[in-house]
Amino acid sequence: MKHFIKNIALSTIVFMLITSCDKKDTITYYNGGTNPVVMASSDSVSCRTSDSVKSVLTLNWTDPKNGGIDSTTRYILQIDSSGRNFSQAYTDTLFGKLSKSFTAPQLDSILLFNLGLSIYKTYNIDVRVISSYANNNDIQVSKTFTFKASTLFAPAAVIPPFNDSLFIIGDATIGGWVILFQYHHSCLHE
Numbered sequence: 001m002k003h004f005i006k007n008i009a010l011s012t013i014v015f016m017l018i019t020s021c022d023k024k025d026t027i028t029y030y031n032g033g034t035n036p037v038v039m040a041s042s043d044s045v046s047c048r049t050s051d052s053v054k055s056v057l058t059l060n061w062t063d064p065k066n067g068g069i070d071s072t073t074r075y076i077l078q079i080d081s082s083g084r085n086f087s088q089a090y091t092d093t094l095f096g097k098l099s100k101s102f103t104a105p106q107l108d109s110i111l112l113f114n115l116g117l118s119i120y121k122t123y124n125i126d127v128r129v130i131s132s133y134a135n136n137n138d139i140q141v142s143k144t145f146t147f148k149a150s151t152l153f154a155p156a157a158v159i160p161p162f163n164d165s166l167f168i169i170g171d172a173t174i175g176g177w178v179i180l181f182q183y184h185h186s187c188l189h190e
Contacts, residue, residue, distance in 0.1 A: 032138055033066030036075075036129045038145040046150040047108035055101040057147075063098060064131040064140045071096035072134045081115055082124035082146060090114040095134070104152075111151050122150045 041058040048056075059077065066073070077100055080089035090110045094100065102110070111117045111125070126146050132139045 033064035033131065033140050034062075035140045036061040036064050036131050036142045038127055038129050038142045040127070040145060040147050042147065044148040045107065047104040047111070047152045052105055053103060056104045057107055057149075058099055058101040059127060059129075059145075060099045061129045061131075061142060064138075066131070066133065066138045066140070074132050074134050074136075076130040078128050078130065079110060079115070080126050081117060082126050084126075086126065086128065088115060107149065108151055111149060117151055119151050122148055125149045 038059060038061045040060070042056075045057050061075065063070070064073070073096055075094045075097065077092045077094065078086050078089040079091075080086045092100065111123070112119060117123055124146050125148070126144045128144050129142045130139060131142075
């Protein structure tokens, strides 16, 4: 009888193991993508003040086709002066977008304040895009695209007060607490 119970117990265990090994759906595996290719709307850009509201540069890049969901694919756009190897790059992280546009003030601000370039000069600017899944898997780096950009610092416009006087109040001035600037209204409209 002991032998019979052992055989039934052993048969039950083997049956449970066989039936519990149910094959699940196959796990989806994505092949590695391709390196994106960066293109620009122009290979020479001048940051003129007349272009303050329209796009002066649009950067486009190709889909890396890594098989992920397009809206979660991460793109890191890097912009730096040529020769720095992106060591001081301005970076912008975008999800699911294949382009980025810049107005003249936006691009000028990046060149002057983020990259530390000088005003009224022309520079070679390098651009690249790094793509990946949102969790940084399957990182693909584009080849560097280079364009020329001329910087122009446009000072902020100050709307004159209605009485032709402008006051600075505070101890940050050289002369003390209050400085009064007088100017002629006609000088601003030349």
